[in-house]
Amino acid sequence: MNTHQTDITNYQRIAKLLSKTHIHRFFKPDCLSLLPELKLRSEQKILDIGCNNGRLLFTLATFLEDCDLYGLDIEAKHIRRNQKRNRFNNLQFHCAPVENMPFQNNQFDLIICSNVLNKLPQRVRGLDEMHRVLKPFGELYILEGVRNEDWKQKFDKILRQSKFIRPEKKYLPRTAVFSKSYFIHFVK
8 A cells, every 4th residue: 555545544534533523513514524425536636615614625635735625615705714724735715606616627526515505596507517617427525404305305306407417315424413414426
């Protein structure tokens, strides 16, 4: 096993520990809940949509020195704050709406979207934009809090209308007290 594979294996162990010991939010699942689910490889380009305070990206940057990490958020204040805190050469932040991302087609190996899809004014357009910037065989991870069956059905309808096909869906355990964590994994 080479040094980088050892780093990834160590990362996966630490990710599981963080996700279990972190005190999760009460009303929606926490982005760190995704860590054990991510399939990380060396030299990936990773995009976190709706990166907010950058916590997931800053965590990933400590382990993934050979990956390019990008954060996207519509709130300029979040982007400015993250840029001031950023001490990693492989991490960038961009201010733009999800429905009109400033990235090239087929740019990312992995996209993470945590607690964002339910806030988008044009959800299907946002998903189609994620499809556009995702490389062939790239992976999209979506995590949303689902409080009732109505929202789950609405969410499933939105997914069916997008360009993504055959998602893997499941609930993640213990990631929020008042809502289930609906996890969707797509491969383009």
